[in-house]
Amino acid sequence: MFDLGKIYTVIGGIAEERGIRAYAVGGFVRDLLMRRESVKDLDVVVEGSGIEFARWFDEKVEAEGSLVEFSDFDTARYVYTTEDEEGHKHTVFELEFAGARSEIYDELSRKPKVSTTTLHEDLTRRDFTVNAIALPIGVNGLGSEVVDPFDGAIDIEKKILRTPLDPDITFSEDPLRMMRAARFASQLGFTIEHHTYDAIARNRSRLKIVSKERICEEFFKLLATPVPSVGLYILYNTGLINEFLPEVSELNGVEELYGHQHKNNLVHTFKVVDNIAERTDNVLLRFAALMHDIGKPGTKSFVPGRGWAFDMHEHLGKKIVRDVGRRLRMSRDDIEYVALLVRWHQQPISLMDEGVTDSPVRRLIVNLEDHLQDLLTLCRSDITTGNPYKLKKRLKNYDYLEKRIAEVIEKDKLRAFQSPVRGEEIMERTGLRAGPTVGKIKKRIEDAILDGEIPHDYDAARVYFDTIKDEYLRNAEEWERGETELKIQNSKPNV
Ligand code: CTP
Numbered sequence: 001m002f003d004l005g006k007i008y009t010v011i012g013g014i015a016e017e018r019g020i021r022a023y024a025v026g027g028f029v030r031d032l033l034m035r036r037e038s039v040k041d042l043d044v045v046v047e048g049s050g051i052e053f054a055r056w057f058d059e060k061v062e063a064e065g066s067l068v069e070f071s072d073f074d075t076a077r078y079v080y081t082t083e084d085e086e087g088h089k090h091t092v093f094e095l096e097f098a099g100a101r102s103e104i105y106d107e108l109s110r111k112p113k114v115s116t117t118t119l120h121e122d123l124t125r126r127d128f129t130v131n132a133i134a135l136p137i138g139v140n141g142l143g144s145e146v147v148d149p150f151d152g153a154i155d156i157e158k159k160i161l162r163t164p165l166d167p168d169i170t171f172s173e174d175p176l177r178m179m180r181a182a183r184f185a186s187q188l189g190f191t192i193e194h195h196t197y198d199a200i201a202r203n204r205s206r207l208k209i210v211s212k213e214r215i216c217e218e219f220f221k222l223l224a225t226p227v228p229s230v231g232l233y234i235l236y237n238t239g240l241i242n243e244f245l246p247e248v249s250e251l252n253g254v255e256e257l258y259g260h261q262h263k264n265n266l267v268h269t270f271k272v273v274d275n276i277a278e279r280t281d282n283v284l285l286r287f288a289a290l291m292h293d294i295g296k297p298g299t300k301s302f303v304p305g306r307g308w309a310f311d312m313h314e315h316l317g318k319k320i321v322r323d324v325g326r327r328l329r330m331s332r333d334d335i336e337y338v339a340l341l342v343r344w345h346q347q348p349i350s351l352m353d354e355g356v357t358d359s360p361v362r363r364l365i366v367n368l369e370d371h372l373q374d375l376l377t378l379c380r381s382d383i384t385t386g387n388p389y390k391l392k393k394r395l396k397n398y399d400y401l402e403k404r405i406a407e408v409i410e411k412d413k414l415r416a417f418q419s420p421v422r423g424e425e426i427m428e429r430t431g432l433r434a435g436p437t438v439g440k441i442k443k444r445i446e447d448a449i450l451d452g453e454i455p456h457d458y459d460a461a462r463v464y465f466d467t468i469k470d471e472y473l474r475n476a477e478e479w480e481r482g483e484t485e486l487k488i489q490n491s492k493p494n495v
Helices: 004-018 027-033 050-060 119-124 152-158 167-173 176-188 194-209 212-223 229-238 265-279 283-291 313-327 332-344 358-381 388-416 423-430 436-450 458-491
Strands: 022-025 041-046 066-070 075-083 089-099 101-104 113-116 134-138 301-303 307-309
Touching (some): 022 027, 022 119, 027 041, 050 075, 050 089, 101 119, 176 194, 176 229, 212 229, 212 283, 229 265, 265 358, 283 313, 283 332, 313 332, 358 388, 423 436, 423 458, 436 458
Antiparallel strands (some): 022 134, 066 075, 075 089
C-alpha cells in the first residue's frame, strides 16, 4: 500500500544506514511550496547510484510496488499501482531515484549525455529555478533545511520562471525546456522572466534536435492546462510553434477588401481552445479545437456580393490534420478522431435551418457514431461572439439540435424494433401458416413493449404471447370456418 510517510521513513532510514544523503527535488518540492495538491510523483536525488538506492528501497518495503531500472541513465522508477474491479492497474504514485547528475543534450544528439556530479551541480543543470530546490529526506520526513542555490522559493513567491544558468545554456542543453516554459506559465500562472523569454525566441530552432514524440507529449501537457491560450500565445509570440506546428501561425492576420474584414482566425481559434477547456479534459478534443479552422488560410477567397469565404475549409482541414498528426507521430486512431471532428465541424450549423429533413441529421449520426457528443462540444465552443444574447441564442440552437438528434435516433430505433418472439416461433407454437394472424400477434407483442406493459426482453414477450395467443387462434379458427363456409356456399350451383 502506498503511504508517503512510510516512504520518507524508509528513504531516510536507508540514507542514515548507508551514510549518504537523499533529497526530494523538482516539481514535488515546487508544488509543496506552492501548496498545490496535485502531487503524484516524487523525484529523489541521492549521493551515489540511483539504481542501487532504488533496489535497497524495494527490499525494505518488501516489493510493495514495482521497480523499473534504466541502466543507461542510472535511474530507477518505483511505481505504486491499484487494481480496479476489472483487474486494470492504475498508477497511484511514482518515485524516481537518480544519483546526482547532469543530463545534457549536445548539439546534434537526441540522447542526453549523463554524468555524475554533486547535488549543487545537479540543481544547476535543471530547467527553472523553481524546479531547482531540494529538501532533505530523513527518517522523520522532509527536513526543513531547503537547498535553494538560485532563490527558487522567492521566484515561486513572485510567480516567475527563470533558468538557473544563462538561459542560452539551459535551453541549449535541453531545448524541450522552452516548451516547458510555455506549459508551466499556462499551468501555474507564472510569468517568464524577460531574459528567459527572449532566449526562447533566440534558441527556438534548437527544438529541431528534440524528438517529435517528446514535443507532442509536452505540447499536449500545455493543452491540458486550464487556460491553454496562455501557453499558446507564448509559443506563437516567441515563434517556437513554427518549429513543430507552423500551420497554426498561418491562421493569424486580418485582411480587408472593399470594407469587408474577416475575423482573425488565430485569435478566434485560441479562444475556441479556451472555451473547450472549460467543457472537457479530453486533450485530443482540445487539440481538435486548435485544428478546427486550420484549413481556412488555404481556402480563403473574396467572393463579390458575399464577402470573405472559406469554402470547403473543413475538407482541407481534415487533410492538414493527417499531415500534422503523422509529423507529430500521433497514433493513427488519434489522428482519425481529430480529422473526423475537423471534417464535420461545420455540418451541425446547417442542420439548424427550418425544414431540414431527417436524412442529413441521420447522416451526421451515422458518420460520427460515438463521437457526436464531442462534435457538439466542439461546435458549442466554436461560438466566440462577445455578445451575450447571441451567445445564449446560438447555444440554445445546439440544445434544439441535440433534441432533434435524439428524436431521429429514437425513430430509427423504433423502425428497427422487432418483437423478441419472432414470426417463425409464433408459427411453430401455434401451427398457424404465414399470414395476417401471425403479423397481428407479433404487432400486439410489439405494442405491449412500446406501451410499457411488458419489458423489452424475450422471457416477458414469451409469457405475454402465451396469454394472448388463444384469442387469436380462436379468431383464426372462426375466420377459417367462415372461409370454408363461404367456399361451400360459392361451390353450390346457382339455381
Ligand atoms: N527537468 C529538467 N529539464 C527537463 C525536464 C525535467 O531540468 N527537460 C527537471 C526539473 O527539475 C523538473 C524535474 O526534472 O522539476 C522533474 O521533471 P518532470 O517530472 O518532467 O517535471 P515536474 O517539474 O515534476 O512537473 P510535472 O510533473 O508537472 O511535469
